[in-house]
Amino acid sequence: MHEACEGRDGRVEHVHTSGGTIAADLVLLSAGVRPNVGLAAAAGVQLGATGAIAVDEWQQTNLPRVYAAGDCAEHFHRILQKPAYVPLGTTANKQGRVAGRNAAGGRATFAGIVGTAVLNVFDLGVARTGLSEREARLAGVAYEAVVLESADQAGYMPDATALTVKLVAEKETGRLLGAQAVGRHGADKRVDVLATALYAGLTLAQLEDLDLAYAPPFNSVWDPVQAAATHLRRNAPA
């Protein structure tokens, strides 16, 4: 896409692309992200398979006393058990702290990511952690998945809104591999619970056992992530 055109009353009406002009009511620009590693590569810093700077758990590069962190560096993915490129501010802060400590003579390590992110789409919160179905497939893992719509509060509360949770789990063991959630309220913290479960390597059965907070204005007695785990366990042994 080259240019979005502003139409009448400040509203977009069409976009010019290399393939021609397309009428549009709404334009979403997804530019993607690439690590800016030209300076590092020119200095002899080794890049990884992702194209970002290869680092060890101490954030050290292949060059002595040269550390890298954040958007220019790779991020060890705990579920994939290999470096990935998921450039986010949360990770940049953690890696930066590790790199800074070690550059100053300390011995800190970066524990890795599980791939957690959240964003707003109009009035919806959209969150993810771990592997999507596609990522599990690409990783060659046999998995089962479920999508379950429940509510952010007890269903009988007047302000309850829909909350949809998707879980992806390893078929053979029931170990959680990834999750996504969408809803007007509560998607972010449900995915944070699931990110914690991923960090700890929990199975669906262990997820059901978690002692999560409940009172009608906040939840159902079975949290939506636990309800989804129960549904998935009907198909996948855990």
Ligand SMILES: Cc1cc2nc3c(=O)[nH]c(=O)nc-3n(C[C@H](O)[C@H](O)[C@H](O)COP(=O)(O)OP(=O)(O)OC[C@H]3O[C@@H](n4cnc5c(N)ncnc54)[C@H](O)[C@@H]3O)c2cc1C
């Ligand atoms: C629009 C947008 C929204 C985002 N929202 C989120 C979010 O909601 N949650 C989240 O977790 N992450 C978010 N991110 C990602 C997050 O901002 C980045 O992952 C994070 O800032 C990376 O930190 P960093 O220190 O590696 O790089 P940066 O923050 O980019 O800092 C790099 C610094 O280096 C400077 N620099 C570059 N080249 C040179 C040079 N040659 N010499 C000297 N200085 C140089 C730059 O000017 C810059 O100040 C968002 C990013 C964007 C662009």
